[in-house]
Amino acid sequence: MGLHYGFHINRFLTETTGSILGMVGARQTIAIQKQYLKDSKHKIPLLFMTDVIHGYRTIFPSPLGLACSWSPELIEQTAAVAAKEASVSGVHLTFSPMADLVRDCRWGRVVESTGEDPYLNSLYASAFVRGYQGDDVSAPYKIASCVKHFAGYGAAESGKDYNTTDISEYQLRNFYFPAFKAAIDSGCKMVMPGFNALNGIPCTANPWLIQDILREEWKFTDPVITDCTATYELTAHGLCASNKEAAQAAINTGMDIEMVSTTFFEEGENLAAEGKVSMQTIDAAVERILRLKDELGLFENPYKDADPVAEEKIHLCKEHRALARESAAKSVVLLKNEHHVLPLHKNEKIALIGPYADNKNLLDIWKCQGKEEECVTLLEGLRDRIQVFYAEGCALEENPAISYEEVHTVDRDTSCDAACLNSYDAAVSDCDKIILALGEPASWSGEAGSRAHITLPKKQLELLKRLSASGKPVITVIFSGRPLELSEAAAASTALLQAWLPGTEGGNGIADVLTGTSLPEGRLTISFPRTVGQLPLYYNALPTGRPKKSDSITERFSSGYIDELNSPLYPFGYGLTYTTFQYSGIRLSDKVIKEGGTIEAAITLTNTGTFPGTETVQLYLRDLAGAYSRPVKMLKGFQKVFLSPGESRTVDFTISAEMLQYDIPGHGMTLEPGDFQLFIGVDSTTANLAEFTLVKTRES
Numbered sequence: 001m002g003l004h005y006g007f008h009i010n011r012f013l014t015e016t017t018g019s020i021l022g023m024v025g026a027r028q029t030i031a032i033q034k035q036y037l038k039d040s041k042h043k044i045p046l047l048f049m050t051d052v053i054h055g056y057r058t059i060f061p062s063p064l065g066l067a068c069s070w071s072p073e074l075i076e077q078t079a080a081v082a083a084k085e086a087s088v089s090g091v092h093l094t095f096s097p098m099a100d101l102v103r104d105c106r107w108g109r110v111v112e113s114t115g116e117d118p119y120l121n122s123l124y125a126s127a128f129v130r131g132y133q134g135d136d137v138s139a140p141y142k143i144a145s146c147v148k149h150f151a152g153y154g155a156a157e158s159g160k161d162y163n164t165t166d167i168s169e170y171q172l173r174n175f176y177f178p179a180f181k182a183a184i185d186s187g188c189k190m191v192m193p194g195f196n197a198l199n200g201i202p203c204t205a206n207p208w209l210i211q212d213i214l215r216e217e218w219k220f221t222d223p224v225i226t227d228c229t230a231t232y233e234l235t236a237h238g239l240c241a242s243n244k245e246a247a248q249a250a251i252n253t254g255m256d257i258e259m260v261s262t263t264f265f266e267e268g269e270n271l272a273a274e275g276k277v278s279m280q281t282i283d284a285a286v287e288r289i290l291r292l293k294d295e296l297g298l299f300e301n302p303y304k305d306a307d308p309v310a311e312e313k314i315h316l317c318k319e320h321r322a323l324a325r326e327s328a329a330k331s332v333v334l335l336k337n338e339h340h341v342l343p344l345h346k347n348e349k350i351a352l353i354g355p356y357a358d359n360k361n362l363l364d365i366w367k368c369q370g371k372e373e374e375c376v377t378l379l380e381g382l383r384d385r386i387q388v389f390y391a392e393g394c395a396l397e398e399n400p401a402i403s404y405e406e407v408h409t410v411d412r413d414t415s416c417d418a419a420c421l422n423s424y425d426a427a428v429s430d431c432d433k434i435i436l437a438l439g440e441p442a443s444w445s446g447e448a449g450s451r452a453h454i455t456l457p458k459k460q461l462e463l464l465k466r467l468s469a470s471g472k473p474v475i476t477v478i479f480s481g482r483p484l485e486l487s488e489a490a491a492a493s494t495a496l497l498q499a500w501l502p503g504t505e506g507g508n509g510i511a512d513v514l515t516g517t518s519l520p521e522g523r524l525t526i527s528f529p530r531t532v533g534q535l536p537l538y539y540n541a542l543p544t545g546r547p548k549k550s551d552s553i554t555e556r557f558s559s560g561y562i563d564e565l566n567s568p569l570y571p572f573g574y575g576l577t578y579t580t581f582q583y584s585g586i587r588l589s590d591k592v593i594k595e596g597g598t599i600e601a602a603i604t605l606t607n608t609g610t611f612p613g614t615e616t617v618q619l620y621l622r623d624l625a626g627a628y629s630r631p632v633k634m635l636k637g638f639q640k641v642f643l644s645p646g647e648s649r650t651v652d653f654t655i656s657a658e659m660l661q662y663d664i665p666g667h668g669m670t671l672e673p674g675d676f677q678l679f680i681g682v683d684s685t686t687a688n689l690a691e692f693t694l695v696k697t698r699e700s
């Protein structure tokens, strides 16, 4: 049974603590471990755990950005680099991956997620785990991983962090659970429950979630750690009347380690003496923790890879920076590109303007040991490659230490001062194209970073409109942790790019895309709303009894709004390239698929444009009738296909009966015979479809 502490070592900690939170650095961790092993009675090495979320010193794009690469291989590589940098600094375990499915971008933690799709989230959760852990967590440069926040935390009501969630078992099993299960099946060594109450019971003390699902059904045998102070919070949730009751509930639910709060230490002995917690429960928890320490090899070498010399050599080395640059480029999503304004040409004169043009605020709040001063800004990325004139102008970025007054003052004060405007006008008058770097500060997303207004600051939008009125093409680059409402920005821009929080090499990666050195291939893994009133918004929704015949506001008595379209501004799977692709109709090898069988689906893809490009060919399915209403579309596969101009290729997918199953509460994975639609196309709105029928063997 463990206490996970966030402070320096002292006598109290030596007697009570089994792991340390957030303490990193080879020298410090070695010194603390040494002292601890000398002083402690049992000589059981400490476990050093911290949040290595998307890099340790070399910071990759935020997870939502990385996810837009549609490349589990890339995510695995970034996680392996993060593990290597962390391990030499003495880290044994990271609180990653975050496998929370998200549907509401008011919630600040969408930045830490990989998006709204259970299939992609599962691929990514596994990729993170493989990258951190490899085949053997005791191997050099490997660290253990902890999947979080089990479960449903991403469905926080109204997008407010820590808020309650109410999710049916059908939804949990088919949308919210799969990525957790995938992480666990990939060998993930720890689970952290969410802060949220799930269907009335906080996850930290939810026996159905932890005992029935995690332990019994999924056979997870490694430790479970509470989230930070989550045991204390059981009283605030109204589940427990005192810290003692909270400790009892958490321990009996199966929490093995308590993070930061100290109720296990304070109340554990009494609870055991009173028979409220059994020795068997405590022994089982202790065994799980000891086994993890053993698997990490800490009993043989309590310092594992911690090494100050290796830190110097490995942190932020050339190869790691190169991967950060590649991943920044691959996470950029090109949302609009009118008149082929991109890529830029060498002889063009570019005016670079805006609060993120030369801004090193490119890391999110999980920047770990990443340093702003080590980040490459957009200006630095562009400077030596094209003729770029930077108009410094006025500060349009609000103070990241946001207050209600600040946000709302900004809304009222939409004017820039005259000197700024003059400097912009001068730059613009002499340029061929404008690059305008806008966005929201990193601190406006992340934990406790929920927003009710997911707009660009008004001053920024005013500036965009003013520049757009100049008649020069405006290429707007958005830096943000979450999808913002971009309708107005899109309308005023000739080209629009979503650059997320792109990490240490952000400026270089984005410049690579702008100049065409890297071809844009990012695709959204989260829907971009037209307005906050559409949230929660996600492509894989269940149909309604009154679906809209078309995406219009005039059709009454069908499911939708009278003042806004149902469709997102940019849908799941969306993203442009510098070329155009044409899809043929779908060819099916058979119209019938038998239980246990497969069929083949193929299309011909042609690059019909003048640029080479990578198309992300997406496969979706719809189950037309079943015991439960099934989503209007579900991603079931994708392939990235590189084609030169004029080139064609056949792209085929194997559809197995297994892919058609879903999890019916009380029955498990179930195959229901009937008709299915299959879509292969450019994004989740594709109408390129074919139909087939699933038959049970005995019917065939």
Ligand code: BGC
Pocket: 051, 095, 148, 227, 228, 447
């Ligand atoms: C977050 C977790 C994180 C933990 C430790 C909590 O506030 O919810 O995601 O792992 O802190 O830093």
